[in-house]
């Protein structure tokens with residue numbers, strides 16, 4: 001009975017009567033049989049382009065709680081706003097406190113809005129994605145289904161960034177060591193999901209948010225403390241989900257008082273959950289095929305996010321590796337209920353623009369996106385079709401200059417404090433920083449870290465003097481600001 005009803009509803013919902021397709025939705029995660037042949041095995045190297053913080057389960061073991069506590073407290077250093085009572089951001093004053101860890105350097109990125117800069121690769125990609133959604137999804141009135149927001153301020157409350165998205169108080173993603181806090185209750189958004197609750201509350205049921213997001217992270221060719229995300233949300237009420245299955249419409253339900261399974265929330269019926277999952281995956285598969293071409297090789301991987309269940313990641317095969325491209329899932333019903341949309345079920349996704357652009361245009365280093373040089377920007381100017389662009393890196397032919405730095409670290413030290421300090425002094429010549437070695441001295445119990453700093457500009461060669469000047473500046477700052485004891 002259930003299967004019959006479901007199959008009919010599914011067939012109508014996807015606009016086809018393909019039984020095999022419906023069969024697949026019911027049984028496996030990868031929903032489109034025509035593309036299944038292109039899905040490679042689920043083994044392989046995962047290339048995470050950004051620290052996957054939100055897809056981390058809440059830490060519950062006693063042992064891990066210790067780690068979380070140490071991490072959440074970070075250092076008490078306010079870096080550059082140490083002696084100031086207030087920080088002024090976009091003409092608004094915010095009181096500082098022991099959580100404040102934004103620096104003038106980080107604040108200087110606010111308002112740059114690369115995703116709104118004509119001819120910038122991030123803007124080209126954003127425009128292509130928006131155009132895809134505008135042209136493919138229309139209301140019956142022939143107006144676009146998805147409302148697009150691309151200029152929300154990145155200054156958000158901890159409620160918007162975490163609580164409204166059900167990120168628990170002790171979740172690792174709240175760590176001071178991983179976020180840019182303005183004070184205890186305000187931060188630079190770590191993801192565009194921070195706007196979901198407000199937009200749902202305003203009554204929207206299909207929207208896209210584009211914006212810059214901020215995370216303290218490692219330093220390498222694919223990490224930068226500021227990057228850009230696109231968020232998408234779509235809700236369905238009973239009519240929208242089941243309307244086409246006329247004869248069984250009355251028997252189909254979105255909600256039930258059921259059990260939680262790997263593929264559905266307790267309050268959702270399996271048929272509703274599977275239909276929404278199928279719509280979500282089809283929507284994203286259509287998007288990547290539009291962007292990368294029909295031959296793109298991708299796979300779906302089960303994931304965990306506090307705000308969705310079930311949750312998935314899409315990975316794309318690129319340069320011999322699997323690369324995580326986006327996170328998505330069926331929104332936790334609690335989010336919809338508290339936002340006043342209790343009769344609907346919905347999906348959401350979040351996608352990083354830089355990793356998409358790096359894959360699409362073959363851009364080898366994330367620093368290029370901040371490059372003002374004509375040699376970079378001119379390669380994207382006047383572009384009509386993003387598939388026509390074949391980026392030629394201007395990376396200097398010279399190998400990077402590698403200088404090591406070792407020091408004894410205090411108890412409260414965390415590597416992200418060091419990376420942040422390096423970023424705040426970098427003049428644009430640091431390619432990556434690697435924690436090469438760390439050990440605890442058996443007698444003194446002191447910890448030592450050794451970092452290799454790779455110096456290389458994206459387009460010109462470096463002089464020995466400029467490398468040495470910066471290296472010395474970092475040594476001085478790490479001693480005075482992070483209380484380490486140099487081993488040089």
Ligand code: DAH
Nearest residue numbers: 054191327328329348349350
């Ligand atoms: N906010 C997540 C991140 O930045 C990405 C994400 C995952 C967004 C799942 C979503 C979602 O809306 O449903 O890692």
